[in-house]
Every structure is written in C-alpha cells, then in structure tokens.
Amino acid sequence: xxxxxxxxxxxxxxxxxxxxxxxxxxxxxxxxxxxxxxxxxxxxxxxxxxxxxxxxxxxxxxxxxxxxxxxxxxxxxxxxxxxxxxxxxxxxxxxxxxxxxxxxxxxxxxxxxxxxxxxxxxxxxxxxxxxxxxxxxxxxxxxxxxxxxxxxxxxxxxxxxxxxxxxxxxxxxxxxxxxxxxxxxxxxxxxxxxxxxxxxxxxxxxxxxxxxxxxxxxxxx
Amino acid sequence: xxxxxxxxxxxxxxxxxxxxxxxxxxxxxxxxxxxxxxxxxxxxxxxxxxxxxxxxxxxxxxxxxxxxxxxxxxxxxxxxxxxxxxxxxxxxxxxxxxxxxxxxxxxxxxxxxxxxxxxxxxxxxxxxxxxxxxxxxxxxxxxxxxxxxxxxxxxxxxxxxxxxxxxxxxxxxxxxxxxxxxxxxxxxxxxxxxxxxxxxxxxxxxxxxxxxxxxxxxxxxxxxxxxxxxxxxxxxxxxxxxxxxxxxxxxxxxxxxxxxxxxxxxxxxxxxxxxxxxxxxxxxxxxxxxxxxxxxxxxxxxxxxxxxxxxxxxxxxxxxxxxxxxxxxxxxxxxxxxxxxxxxxxxxxxxxxxxxxxxxxxxxxxx
Numbered sequence: 001x002x003x004x005x006x007x008x009x010x011x012x013x014x015x016x017x018x019x020x021x022x023x024x025x026x027x028x029x030x031x032x033x034x035x036x037x038x039x040x041x042x043x044x045x046x047x048x049x050x051x052x053x054x055x056x057x058x059x060x061x062x063x064x065x066x067x068x069x070x071x072x073x074x075x076x077x078x079x080x081x082x083x084x085x086x087x088x089x090x091x092x093x094x095x096x097x098x099x100x101x102x103x104x105x106x107x108x109x110x111x112x113x114x115x116x117x118x119x120x121x122x123x124x125x126x127x128x129x130x131x132x133x134x135x136x137x138x139x140x141x142x143x144x145x146x147x148x149x150x151x152x153x154x155x156x157x158x159x160x161x162x163x164x165x166x167x168x169x170x171x172x173x174x175x176x177x178x179x180x181x182x183x184x185x186x187x188x189x190x191x192x193x194x195x196x197x198x199x200x201x202x203x204x205x206x207x208x209x210x211x212x213x214x215x216x217x218x219x220x221x
Numbered sequence: 222x223x224x225x226x227x228x229x230x231x232x233x234x235x236x237x238x239x240x241x242x243x244x245x246x247x248x249x250x251x252x253x254x255x256x257x258x259x260x261x262x263x264x265x266x267x268x269x270x271x272x273x274x275x276x277x278x279x280x281x282x283x284x285x286x287x288x289x290x291x292x293x294x295x296x297x298x299x300x301x302x303x304x305x306x307x308x309x310x311x312x313x314x315x316x317x318x319x320x321x322x323x324x325x326x327x328x329x330x331x332x333x334x335x336x337x338x339x340x341x342x343x344x345x346x347x348x349x350x351x352x353x354x355x356x357x358x359x360x361x362x363x364x365x366x367x368x369x370x371x372x373x374x375x376x377x378x379x380x381x382x383x384x385x386x387x388x389x390x391x392x393x394x395x396x397x398x399x400x401x402x403x404x405x406x407x408x409x410x411x412x413x414x415x416x417x418x419x420x421x422x423x424x425x426x427x428x429x430x431x432x433x434x435x436x437x438x439x440x441x442x443x444x445x446x447x448x449x450x451x452x453x454x455x456x457x458x459x460x461x462x463x464x465x466x467x468x469x470x471x472x473x474x475x476x477x478x479x480x481x482x483x484x485x486x487x488x489x490x491x492x493x494x495x496x497x498x499x500x501x502x503x504x505x506x507x508x509x510x511x512x513x514x515x516x517x518x519x520x521x522x523x524x525x526x527x528x529x530x531x532x533x534x535x536x537x538x539x540x541x542x543x544x545x546x547x548x549x550x551x552x553x554x555x556x557x558x559x560x561x562x563x564x565x566x567x568x569x570x571x572x573x574x575x576x577x578x579x580x581x582x583x584x585x586x587x588x
Contacts, residue, residue: 119304119306120306120308122265122267122293123300123308123365124308124319125267125293125294126265126267126293126294126296126298126299126300126366127319127320127365127366127369128294128295128297128320128369129294129319129320129322130292130294138308141310142310
C-alpha cells in the first residue's frame with residue numbers, strides 16, 4: 001500500500017480515537033445534565049449541541065473558524081498567549097470531528113439515561129448514596145449499552161468527517177490529510193485505484209460499526 | 222416518634238395532613254389517589270412539601286420556615302415500593318450490600334449474610350433479580366432496606382402484586398423484623414384485610430386528608446366519616462331526618478326520605494328534631510328472621526318485611542339484597558354460608574329482617 005494511504009489511515013484513526021475520547025467524556029456529562037436536570041435554557045442547549053447533526057459540515061467548520069481561527073473569538077486569545085493556532089493542525093481535525101460526532105453520542109446516551117427506572121435511582125438515594133455514587137453505580141451500568149452504541153456511532157462519524165475538517169485543518173499532505181480528504185484528492189486527480197481501495201475500506205468499516213451499534217442500542221431501547 | 226405536618230399542592234390534588242406516629246407498625250390506609258404514596262415520598266425526601274415540618278425522634282428532616290430540607294441519603298429512611306425495584310445488574314448479595322457503606326468488608330459480608338438468612342434467601346446470593354420469584358424479590362428489597370439499619374421503614378403496598386399465600390408469609394417476616402430490629406414501620410395499603418391483620422392502629426387517608434386515626438375497633442364499628450364507613454364495608458348508610466326524639470327512653474325515630482321508611486335508633490345527646498344524620502348498619506349485622514321463632518324484645522321496632530331480590534355468592538359468605546319499598550334494594554345483608562343453608566332462602570322470597578340497636582352507628586351530617 002502506498003505511504004500516503006497508510007498515513008491518512010493512521011491519521012484518521014488517530015483523529016477519530018482522540019475525538020471519541022472527548023465525545024465520550026463531554027457527551028456523557030452533557031447527556032446526564034440534559035436527562036436528569038431541569039434548568040432554564042435546557043432545550044436551547046440541546047439544540048445547540050444537536051445542530052451539527054443537521055447543519056452542512058461546511059457551516060459547522062465555518063463557525064469553528066469564527067471561534068478558533070487566529071482572529072476568532074477564542075482563537076485570538078490562544079494565539080496572543082501562546083503564539084500558536086489550532087488551525088491547520090491535526091488538533092483542528094479532532095475538534096471538527098468532536099463537534100460533528102457529539103450529537104450522536106448525546107442522542108443515544110440521553111435516551112439511555114432517561115430510560116433508567118426512576119425508582120432505582122430513588123432507592124439508591126434512600127440507601128444513603130448521593131448523586132455521584134448513584135450515577136456511577138446505577139445509572140452508568142444501566143445505560144452502558146446505549147453509551148457504547150453512541151460511542152461507536154461517534155467513532156464512525158469522526159472517522160468519516162470531511163467538510164468541517166477540510167475547513168479548519170485543510171488538506172496538507174503528510175500533516176492533515178485524513179482518509180476522507182485523501183479520497184477526495186484521489187478522485188479529483190483521477191487516481192481511481194487508490195480511491196477505490198479507500199472507499200471499499202471505509203464502507204466495510206462503517207458498515208461493521210453500524211451493525212455493532214444497532215445490536216447494542218436495540219437492547220437498550 | 223415521627224411527626225409530619227405538611228401541605229403539598231399538586232394543582233389537581235392537595236395533600237394536607239398532621240400525623241404523629243409512635244414506634245411499631247402504623248398502617249396508612251386509603252383508596253387509590255388518597256395521597257398515601259405522596260406522604261411517604263415527603264417523609265423519605267423524594268418530594269418536597271410546600272410548607273410544614275417533618276421530624277423523626279426530634280431530628281428535623283424538613284422545616285419550610287427554618288429552611289431545612291435534609292438530603293435523602295442523610296435521612297436514613299428505608300423505602301420499599303410495590304415493585305421490588307432491585308438493581309437488575311447486581312446479584313441478590315450485591316443488592317443487599319449496596320447500602321452498607323460504613324463497614325469494613327468482612328463485617329459488611331457478615332451483615333449481608335445475616336440479612337440473607339433472616340429473610341430466607343439462603344442459596345440465592347449469586348442469582349440476579351430476573352432469576353428469582355416475586356416474593357423472593359420483595360424479600361431482597363426488604364433485606365436491602367434493613368441492611369442499612371434505617372431509623373424508619375416505609376413500605377408502599379409492598380405485597381400488593383403477590384399471591385395470597387406468599388403475602389401471608391411475608392407478613393410474618395415483617396412481624397419478625399419489627400420485633401427483632403425495633404424499627405418503626407409505616408405500611409401503606411388499600412387492602413382492608415391487610416390493614417386489619419397488620420396493625421392495631423390505622424390511619425385512614427382520603428383525598429389528601431386524614432379522615433380518622435384509631436384502633437381497628439374504632440374504624441370498623443365507629444367510623445367518624447361516611448368515607449371511612451364505606452372503605453371498611455358499611456354497605457348500608459342512610460341519610461335520615463330525625464322525626465321524633467324520646468330522650469327519656471333513649472330512643473329517636475328517623476325517617477329515611479329517599480327510601481320511604483322509618484327506623485328507631487338510639488338517642489344521641491344534643492340532637493334535635495328535624496336535624497339530619499347518617500345512620501349505618503354493617504351488612505353482617507342485619508338478621509333474617511325465621512318465621513317459626515318469636516321475635517326477641519331487643520329488636521324493638523326495627524323489623525322490616527320485604528323481599529330478597531338478589532343473592533350473590535361470595536365464597537365464604539352470601540350477600541343478599543333486601544327490598545321493601547320502590548327502590549332497587551334497601552339493605553345489603555351478608556350472612557355466612559352456614560346461616561344461608563339453614564335459612565333455605567331463594568331469590569324472590571318474602572322475608573322479615575331486623576337489626577339491633579347496638580348495630581346502629583350515627584355519623585353527623587356533613588361528615
């Protein structure tokens with residue numbers, strides 16, 4: 001296999017794994033808050049977190065530039081203090097994948113947490129355990145399947161992220177060319193055999209992940 | 222002692238009650254929707270009342286004015302629901318051990334073992350909840366609550382979904398627990414038999430309010446309100462106008478307008494002619510007179526002639542519907558199968574029925 005394919009495969013895996021770790025941590029916390037707490041602006045928060053699911057990835061990427069770019073709302077402070085910008089690094093690809101994949105995690109995990117019998121949670125409280133212990137000993141184990149399904153879907157989505165990643169990480173060979181971007185490059189320059197190989201690989205891997213996620217989430221719901 | 226003085230408005234339902242419960246077992250009785258569960262939830266801390274106070278042995282659990290609302294985990298109140306609500310991902314052993322947190326592991330293991338033996342669960346330690354029966358599940362739930370040595374045990378119709386024989390065994394377990402652990406128990410039920418079997422003291426709740434607190438005898442024979450009378454099987458309740466009073470003879474005559482008959486009932490001090498009362502007779506207190514026997518003197522004037530219009534078999538007893546006037550029926554009469562057989566009664570038969578003065582109970586109008 002060509003070196004550039006191997007590189008893009010490795011980079012895609014690296015990005016997807018890093019993004020999924022972030023998605024699981026942030027997504028679980030957010031799902032818990034959305035499922036179990038009531039506060040003003042809850043639905044707004046839900047919409048904001050879910051938007052990347054329906055927005056064109058280029059729009060999500062555009063927002064990320066607005067926020068994290070060298071002159072962006074947050075990015076300018078980062079650049080001011082460190083002289084470093086996240087743009088056009090593989091971290092930017094992680095950020096883009098994270099934002100785009102997060103809704104998938106939140107949707108499945110929130111549903112899983114909401115389906116935990118309230119009586120079980122109340123029993124845990126009356127048996128002397130607070131919210132934190134109840135979360136780790138009752139809610140988490142009982143919504144585990146939904147959460148794993150969410151994480152797998154998020155991983156698959158992060159692997160396949162293209163639009164937002166291209167906007168914020170660019171297409172720098174040997175640096176930010178993830179596999180979906182490599183496929184685009186190959187197809188647009190007529191390297192069909194290279195593209196075919198990657199497309200088949202992607203289809204098989206994504207199909208496998210969907211199968212696993214379905215198997216898990218069916219048992220949850 | 223548990224002292225509960227609370228109000229909670231849920232829009233279409235208001236709970237408003239004051240209760241002082243002693244040690245031992247108290248039955249909280251009431252129909253569905255009376256507010257029994259809500260009362261337990263406020264004591265456990267699962268629902269916050271709008272106002273009032275909750276104290277257990279002098280410790281303030283809740284005080285709206287004082288701004289106290291003790292968190293649920295710190296109340297040490299055991300709570301068992303109708304559904305056993307066992308943690309499905311834990312074994313029987315793990316479920317029971319769940320609430321024991323302040324013991325070294327060996328002592329913890331001993332404590333769980335002790336609870337397992339006490340609740341007749343030996344051999345089931347490694348089973349998961351879906352592998353054991355309904356009665357066993359509820360015993361695990363009880364063991365789990367008791368393992369934490371709660372200061373108070375709240376039981377919300379815990380045996381309601383179990384078969385009769387299983388239920389009776391569990392009641393015995395419960396009695397044993399109360400005797401051995403000295404834990405005060407509040408037991409919610411809507412089952413009359415269960416209420417009577419379990420406790421001498423019964424609190425009757427209806428529509429968010431306490432209707433009566435009393436002994437079995439009081440509740441059964443001396444209900445203070447019409448709803449209490451109805452809940453505990455007083456089938457014959459008549460709204461009657463006091464027609465004549467004879468204080469010197471200890472008697473008064475009342476007229477039941479909607480049924481068109483008069484009855485002689487014991488005089489009650491302070492009552493005046495023209496006032497309205499409810500008078501009640503339990504269905505098992507009405508006698509069917511045999512033609513060949515002389516009428517006893519103490520039956521006095523309350524002998525009625527009419528027809529048995531319907532007979533319903535109810536297992537160990539029969540319910541007869543007696544009518545004298547134009548209504549569907551006037552009295553509901555309940556007799557044992559033995560009496561039923563000896564009377565050889567059939568539907569449509571003309572009979573005389575009577576009730577004693579002692580069987581009559583008065584409830585003031587508006588109660």
